[in-house]
Amino acid sequence: MFNLHTHTRFSDGSDEPQAYVEEALRQGFSTLGFSDHSPVPFDNTFAIREEELALYGETILQLKKRCRDIHGSDPLNPVQKGLQILLSLEIDFIPGITRTFDEYRRMLPLDYTIGSVHLVRNSDPSHLWFIDGPEMAVYDKGLLEVFGNDARKGVTAYYRQIQEMVATQKPGIVGHLDKIRMYNRDRYFSEASAWYTGLVDETLDIIKETGCVVEVNTRGIYKKRSETYFPGPAILQKIQDLRIPVTISSDAHKPHELSMLFPETKAFLFSIGFRELVNFSAAGMEYIPL
Template sequence: MSWTNYHTHSYFCDGKFAPEEHVKEAVKQGLYAYGVSTHSPVPFDSSWNMKMEEVPRYVKEVRQAAEAYKNDIQVYLGMEVDYIPNIVGCSSDFIQKAELDYTVGSIHYVDQFPNGKPWEIDGPHQLFLDGLSTIFHNDIRAAVERYYELTRHMIQYDCPDVIGHLDKIKMQNEDGNLFSEDEGWYRDAVEETLEVIAQSSAIVEVNTRGLYKKATDTPYPSPWILEKILEKNIPICLNADSHIPTEITKGFSEAAHILKEIGFNQLHILYNGEWQGVDFDTKGLKMLNH
């Protein structure tokens, strides 16, 4: 038994190694499908987003790897697309032109510093504190509510196939010293966002990167959010957000255990060109015909 993973990075952004090196490891581990989701370009300086001029080479390399390993694994071309209102999103021209197989939509940037520089909410903690102080006058509630508001806007106006690391902002709250996930306002922000997701066709990813990088004690999203996702019948997929080949299924058994405890029976996978639900346990997907 094995897995799938559609949230992966390579040397086109802040990952390591060529897409092909990751695909080789995926074949070695017997994955049924593997998606490459390099960080989309953005129209400002960024150390971890792909450069716009690299997009054609990226598309070519991933398609070539897909062809080369087609007898062993299904390889899909995606991107992790930033959503920044009026600046970039899944409907941006260059995304459309790339003819991707799927998109992961993520909020990494929340508003801007007075000098116009977008504020990265999942960068170094000090950068987070700087933006919190400069843009939000140290009002953590306002900052977190804005993060979820942008998530809702992305889903309503520029919906991706997969919603990346839904509650990633919690990584900055390591000791719970900024806010508590039990606070009413936080629960309301999440609930309102889930209502919007339930009205869409988007899949929520369960992302294990925080777990295996020890940045968080729980996957993105937290188990109490996953309970609500199950209640609302929102489809989920399991992704590693891997940056090196050895990470491509890291944390999956642990996350699958949490999901089974909550009561999930299916994960959504992109297979034979279509998103579909498949049964799973802590060892992998229960694929028929495999």
């Protein structure tokens, strides 16, 4: 068992990183990747504060070293059989506003990166559409204020931002690919319309070309904000057809969420043709049979 998408109290998660390590050990995890939200240069409640970024890195690296020492000192329990801790960030990509992924790669020894779009910009960078979070009213207000309620324009900007992120930043993992639909619920646009599926297809082609991994994010379901994974089943089938590699992640914000819905998700992915998942290690990507 492994999870590469985890938030602690350094961003919008609940606990110190140590609490997640204890839970991962209890559940017999092989790998636990920490991926708190990268800092963003404006007031917010979800990202690592700029002045805490270095401490975040040091804290995770300490845990990584401790886990390695524990397992490394026991010849019957070699490193590769123990819990591997990885340091990552879920990096927000807002062109012209956020740091490049390479800047973060230089600042911290990241084992991999997750690239996500939570804020969609239009031509005016002071106006951002926040598409995530616990409140649907924020999504509605943003669509109105930033894109004049023109959903096609806003959704197109979202997928273009993801396409630019994948092509220019080359994240290891693309986070919750179609999160833009979380609060849509058939109110503003149809996910079956040709313009929408066209945007998804273009995005998948770029992901395929770049070699990024797509995460199958279970959080929307266990938080009861979506009936399906991010991305949903129609997109997952396309991902399978294109042979794009996937990983399962819980996007945990609390220790007990670390492996939520993993058994059913593995069974579902197997049923639509997937046969392996990607895990990361200090040495790079590895394929785990489903």
